[in-house]
Structures are given as C-alpha cells and as structure tokens.
Amino acid sequence: MDQLSFFLAATVRMAIPLLIAALGLVVSERAGLMNIGVEGTMLSGAFAAFAVAIYTNSYWLGLIAGMLAGALMAFIFAVASIKFKAPQIVIGCAINMLGSGFTAVLFRKMFFDAASGGTQAKAFPTVAIPGLSSIPVIGDMLFNHNIIVYLGFILVFVVWFVMNRTGIGTRIIAVGEHPKAADSLGINVFTTRYAATIFSGLMMGMAGAYLAIAQSNTFQVDMTGGKGYIAMAVVVLGKWRALGVLAGALIFGGSNALQMTLQNSGLNIPPNLVLMVPYVVTVLAVLAACKKKAIDASAKGVPYEKA
C-alpha cells in the first residue's frame, strides 16, 4: 500500500512540469508555431525562479520571475520566426542553446559555491487540503502537494475552456489552420501568434520554476534533462487537446515514477538502465499514438506572409 501510494504521488509530481509545458505548447502549436525550444525556455524559467527566490527569499516572486524569463525566451523565438520568418526548428535549436548557455554561465558566476549544493532556495511548501488529503491513497496522490501542482490541474481546465468554448480559442485555431482565411475575416494573425507564443513561454517558464523551487530547492546545470522534448511528445500523445495532454503527462509521470520506484526498490538493476525508462517509454508512446487521427494545426511551422 505504501509503495502504491508513493508511486501514485510521484506520478503526479513528475507529471506536473510536463503537463504545464505541454499545455503551453498546445496553444502555440495550434496557432501554427513549431517551437522546439521548450528545453531552453524551461531552463531559463528554472534558473530565473531559483535566482530570484534566493535573493528575495520569496517563492512567489521566484515563480513570477521564472514565468517572465520563459516569456522572454518565447518572445525571442516569436520575433525571429513570426517577424523575420526564419525557419522555426532552427530558431528553436538556437533557443535551447541560449537557454542552456545563459543559465550555466550565470549559475557559475552568481552561485559558484552552490555547485556543491550549498545554496538552497526556499521552495513552495506542501499544502495538504484539509479533509481530502486524509483519504487513503487518493489523498496522497491528489491532495497533498505544493500549490503549483493544484495550479497545473486548474490550468488544464482553463486551457480546455479557452480553446473550446471562447472566441479566443477559435481565433487561435483559425490562425493555425488557415491563416489567410483568418486574416480575411479580420483576425490579426501576427498578434494572435505573438500572444500564443508568449503564453506558451509563460507556461514553460512556470514548468521550469516548478523544477527548481517546488520539486526541488536548487538549480542544476541542464536540470531539465530532456523534459522539454518529452513535453513535445506529450502534446503529440494528447492529440493537441488539453485533456489529452493531461492523460499523456500522467503516462510520462508514471514512467518517471516507475524509474524512481525501481531505483528505491533494492533490486539490483544498473541505474543507467533504469534512467533509460522514460525515454524508451516516450518513443513507444508516440508510436502507439500515431495511428489515431489528430488535430494538429495545418499551417504549423509555416510563417505567415501578408499578401
């Protein structure tokens, strides 16, 4: 029972950064942008959140800083790919390099001693929801986490509502499906795409902040370890829908939790093989999902040019 409840709680904890980043990606990808710079954007968010949380001693300010750093990286992507119409995949790669480089350089400069683990930020505390958290198994799984976890679940419904029930969502989808038609109906393609990208940047920044000041209390160089790319796989798996992304993120969270459980299980499996699990699961899951019909934006990755 203890093992099970540990596994389920860990699943949720590991799923949240993927979920939040993937929700951001859903919006920007459906607006027709292919941003593969998730990894670098998350790293920037993680570092900014960590640094601000240390200096101000406030995790809330850290979270805001992380989100703004993510938005800044997304803005660079947006200017290069929307305004200058540069190839989006190439710019995404550059964003990853910038994110990895800037955070490593600044981390060494600002927290040289912290490499040994000396500097720790004040992290988001666990907030048990009274009553609900004492339900066996489910209580630990869902109602005994830090605030960003709850925020992540709320954001699923926010993104679902906005994309499916409001004019904004329709506009975003129109811009991604057929920018020319959207333009002729008076929707500003550029503004919509900028807004979608910056929103996704805020979300990726939040996901990064979660890694640094909620899931742990410190920053490590390249601490995302491929989570940005896995978030992209989550979007594919979730078929570009908010609820699908929730399911996808939980599958990947589960594979991560499985890896942790295996490491703690006392079985004598070499750790490197265990660490492979999430990546292998990603490939298999994307393979399993590929046959079904998806609703990816038709004009994805194609810059819009006004005639």
Add this chain to the structure above:
Amino acid sequence: MSEKIKELGQAFWKPLLAVVASVVCSWLLLTAFGYPANEAFVSLWEATFKNMRVFGNTLNKACPLLFTGIAVAIGNRGSVFNIGAEGQFIMGCTAATWVGITFTGMPGPLLMVLMVLAGALAGAAWAFIPGLLKTKFSISEIITTIMFNYIALQLVGFLVRNPMRDMSQAEPQSYSIAEQGFMPYLIAKTKLHPGFFFGCIVAVIIFVLLFKTYFGYEVRAVGYNSTAAKYGGISVNRTMILTMLISGALAGMGGAFEVAGSAHYLYEKISNGYGYTAIAVSILANNNPIGVIFSSLLFGFLASGSTAMQRTIGVSSSFADIVQGIIIIFVAVATVSRVKKAKKASKPVKKEAKQ
C-alpha cells in the same frame, strides 16, 4: 557568370557577418557579466593558434564537429532534421571501442579500418529506427532522435560502469583499445590525428553525392518539396531512409575517429555535445558539406577556446553555447531576408496583373 559570383559572395559574407556580430555580442555579454572580455579573447587565441601543439588540438576538436556537421547537413538538405547526431556519434564511439578492445590480435591498419566501419554501421543503425518511424508511421524525427540521444547516453553510462569497465581506473571508463589501433600523430610534438583530413575528403565526397549525382538530386528534391518529388516519381520513403542512414553513418564514423585518434577509450562524456553543436556548424555553412569544413574549424576554435576561458578567467565553458545560439539566430534570419528581397523584386509584376 557574374550572377554566380554574386551568389558565392552572398554565401560567404552573410555567415561572416553573423560571426562578427556574435563576436561583438560575446564581448558585450562578457563585459556585462563582469568578466574581463579582452583577456577572454586573448586566452581564446592562445588556446587555439599560439603554436603547432594547440593548433593540432584545435583541429582534433574540429574533427568530430566536421563529421557530425556533414551528417546534419545532408539531413537538412533532405527532409530529415537529424538532431540525433549526438546519439549516433556516441554509438559510433561505442562500436569502435568494442572492436578496439575485442580484436586485439589484428594488425593496426586493418583494425583501424574495422573500427571506422563499425562506427559507421552503429551510427547508421541508431539513425535507422527514427528514420523508419518517420517514414512508416510519420512520427516526427525531432522527438525520436532526441530520445535516442538520451538512450545512447545512458547505454554508454551502463557499458563503462559494468561490462566494459576498466577496474584499474578510478573514474568509470572502458578498457583502452589495442595499441596498434591508435591512429598515428601526423606532426611531431602534436596530437594531431588524421581524422580531420579524412573528414575533408568525406565532405568533398558528400558534396559530389549531393550536387552532382542523381541520388543527390532526389535527396534535395525530397527536402525541397516532398509532395512534388513524389509526383515526380521519386520514392520519398526510400530516399528519406537512405538520407537518414548516410547521416547516421557519418556521425558514427566521427565517433570512431574520436576513439581511434584521440580518446583511445570510451567514457560517459566522450561526446561533449558535438552532435548539438553540429546543428550550428551545418546551419552556418548553409548545409553545404564543403562549407562545413570551415564552420567546423570555427566551432573547433570555440570549443577549445571556451575550455581555456574557463581556466583563465573563470567563465563557464557553456559560454560557447550562447555564442552558438547567437550565430544560429543571426544566420537563420539573414538567410531568410535574402529570400524576401528576391520575392519583392517580382512583386510589382503581380500587382499589375491584378489590376
């Protein structure tokens, strides 16, 4: 003729401008971060050009970038965006090391050839699966190749800790390859191995393959517009898989040269992100294999210079990542702006027709 010269000029001055702009940006950033920028550039110079010994090291650093750079370039010319050069390079290192520590009785030259072949084969095999997933199930190669990079990294971590571990060393690393398999140093007092020169030959071969043969035409046609290529009677899937295989083989070959020429054994961080830097190398060269020779040299300087900068002024060697990112953005934006101008010239005609 003058058109061609103009085009060639454009091919050179835009990347050059991007490099100059990134140097200026680096200087400003270093100053802003509070590092002595001038000293940084001096140490970069001293670490790469000062004498034959360091210059040899620079060429050695450029060698894996040259191979992986050509690998990314051929993928970009076709329609596969190979971010997996990192994993394919690592698998090439692994296979070459395995050959080097298994066939210890073999004469040197034969062993070297076998190591390079094994590296190429392993790299191609590692690229084959993402290629197959892309063509058969239309799964984006971006996600799969990246996942395969991480899997390769963990696989090497496992191999050098368990089956291939040399217990006499403190750090986890494999046994050394047989000594007759060490590639000879070309110039006395340097550690320059022949990898970079072989890479130049490979670059020329791939250039000819891409631009002077029918197969190369197919690759580029698929890369330019796969739908049109399909209606033109080209087997798109076959071409994509072959492109991926060649790309992977090149990256794997680079890994073999790294093991046989410079490292001589396998360890976890053998790649140092070469496969990712290769993307910058290829883009700076406009995905032209011959151009990759020059851009791999530049990034080789950057790689050995950045470690020197970490030693002398204390800036993290990841500063090289920032410079790469800046160069890529400048080049990508500059290349597109050229296309735009060409389009503008033809626009007035269109408008007249409309009226």
